[in-house]
Amino acid sequence: MTSELIEALLRANLAVSAAVMVVLALRSPAARLFGAQTAYALWSLVPLAWAGSLLPARTAAPGDSLAAQAPAFDPQWAQAAGVAWLTGVAVALALFGLAQLRFWILQRKGRAGPAVAGVFFPRLVLPKDFRSRYTGPEQALIRAHEAAHLERGDLRVNALMAAFQAVNWFNPLVHVAAARARLDQELACDETVLAARPTARRAYAEALLKTQLAACRPPLGCQWLGRGRHPLETRIARLAAAAPAESRRLGGALTAATLALTAGVAAWSAQPARPAPEPRVIIVQAPPVMHVLLAGPDALPPVVLPPRP
Template identity: 40%
Template sequence: MASELAPLLLRVTLCTGAAIVLLLLLRQPLRRWCGASSAYLAWLIVPMVAIAALLPGRSAPQVLTLQLPHPVQALAAQATPAASPAAADVLLAVWAAGALAWAWWCVHAHRAFLRRAGRLAPHGAVYVSAAGAGPASVGLLRPKIVVPHDFAQRYTPDEQALVIAHEQTHIKRRDAIANLVAACFQCAFWFNPLVHLGVRRMRQDQELACDAAVMARHPQQRGVYAEALLKCHTRVGGAGLHCHWQSPHPTKERIMNLQHALPGSLRRVLGRCAVVLLAAGAFGATLGVRAEPAASAPMYSVALSLDGGVQEPESIRLHFNAMERDESDTASPLHILARSGESFSVASDGWRIDMTLRQGDAADQVWLAGKLYKDKTLVSTPTLLTRLGEQATVRVGDGDALFSLAMKVTTKP
C-alpha cells in the first residue's frame, strides 16, 4: 500500500545512511592498515543493513485453539476497501518517477559507452573498439575487455599487460554485478545524497582494490603502472555498469596509493575479520533498531466475534503475534492484545483470514488490512478503516450459511 511506503523508505534510508557515514569514516583507516581489498569488501555492509531494515519486527507467533461454530463453505468478502491517503499516493508517484528517471540515466550512460565503442573486433584476449572507448571490462554474464583502437600505439607491451590484468581482476571479482547493485540503490534512493556519495566512494575503492591486486602480482612494475594510468585521456562521462580503467576516480590518489607498501598476510586476514565483525554488528544493530518501533507502537485490545450458520462445532485456530491474550474481558472468548503492525489470523477448514492492525491518520482511527485465503490461495484483500470502539465486520456467504467476523478495537494502556 502507498501508505506503507513512507515509513519503509524512511527506515531503510536512515539505516543505510548511517552505514554509509560509518564506511566513509572507516574506509581510509581500513585501506591504510588492512589493505584496499578490505575497504572495498566493507561496502557489503550497506546492502546487509538494507536487508535488515526491511525484515519484519521480531515477534514469536502464538496459537490458540478454541471450539467455535463451524464457518460457512462459500466466501464473499463484503468490506469496502478504503482509499489510501492522497499524500501517500503523491509520495509514491514522486518516488516512482525519480526511480525511473535515475534508471533511465544509468541505462543511457551504459548505452552511451557502447555507442562510443562502436563495432568491437576480437583481438586475442581483448576486443578492439572502432573508436577511443576503453580500456574497460563490459558485460554481466559474458564480460569482455574492450580497448581503444590505438591501444597498441598508446601503451607499451608491459603497460598493456598491466591494463589487461587490471580488467581481468574486475571480471574475476564480478565487479560489474556490484556496480549493478549500486545502481539499483541509486534508483531506489535517488533522493538521498549520501547514497550517491557512497556509490562514488565504493567505485573508487573498487579501483584501488584492483590496483592493489595487480601490484601484489607485479610488485616491480609500480612505475610502469603509474605511466599507464597517466596515458588514458578518455573522459568518462558516466560510470555506467562497466569497470573503466580511467574511472571517475582521482588519478593522483591512485598513483599515490601505488607508493604504499602492501599489508602483509596477517594484516589482510585481520582486516577481513574486522569487516566480518563490523558487518555482523551493523546487521544486529539494525535489527535492534528495527524492533524498537514495534515495542513503542500503540497497544490495542481486539474483541473478535464469530457468527456462523447452524453447523457442527469445529476447531477454529486463532494465530496472533500479540504480547498476550487479554484476560480482562470475559465476555468474549476471543479477545487479544496486539500492537500496531502486528497481525492475527482466524483459520478453519482450509480457509484463513489474516488481519493486520495499523494506526490510522487520526488518533481515533485504525486500519484493518486483511488477506483471505483458501488452501493457501489468496481470494480477497479486504481493507477497513474503523474508529476505536466501533465494530468492523467482514461478512462471508449469505442466508443460513452466513458467517461474519466482527472486530471491535480499543486502546489498551
C-alpha cells in the same frame, strides 16, 4: 499499502545514511591498516543495513509501549509521494541507460576504455590506439587489472549498485557512497595486480598517466578512472604503499565481515516492534452446545457455552 511503502523507504534510508557515514569515516584508516581490499569490502555495510531495516520486525510483548504504530501519513500525501518516488526511479534508470548507451557509442568509435563492460556477457573494451599508446608491459598490467575485475564479479556489483542508486535516488549520500565505492573498487584491483607484480609499480603508474578516459563512465562496467584529478592522484599515491601481509589482509576481511553483519543486525533491531496479533475468535455452533474456539499465539482453552433455549 502506499503508506507502508513510504515508511519502509524512509526507515531504510535512515539506516543507509548511518552506514554510509560509518564507512566514510573508516575507509581511509582501514586502507592504511589492512589494505585497499578491506576498505572496499566495508561498503557491504550499506546494503546489509538497508536489507536489515526491511526485514520483518520482532513481535512486541503484550503491553509493550514501543510497538510500532500504524503509519501516520495522510493517504493523499502518501500516494503523491509514491508517484514521485516511482517517477524518480524511472528517471534514474533512464539516465543510467543513456550513460551506458553513450559508452557503447564511444566504444564503437574506439574512444572508450580500457574497461570491462557488460553484466551477463562481459567483455574487454580497449581504445583503438591501445597498442601504440601503451608499452608491452603496460598492456599486460592493464589486462591483469581488468581480469581482476572479472574474477571478483565487480560488474555484477556495479549493476546492483546502479539499481540501488535508482531505488534510493532521493538520498544524496547513496550517490556519494557509489562514487567512493567505485574508487575503492579500482584501488582494490590495483592492489591485487601489484601484490603479484611488486616490481611493476613504475610501469603501472605510467599506464595510469597515459590513460585519457571519456567523460562518460558505464554504469554496467569498470574502467580506470584516469580522468579527473582526485581519482588519478589517489591511485598513483597508493601505488607507493606496500601490499599488506596475508595475516593483515585476513584480519581486515574478518573485521569487514563483522562490521557488515553488525550493521544488518543493528538496522533490524532498531525497528519498532510489531504489535502482537490479537487472538481470533472462532464460533462454531454444533447443537446442543456452542463451542467458542480462540486461535492465536495467546489462545485460551475452548469455552463451551450452554445451548440456546
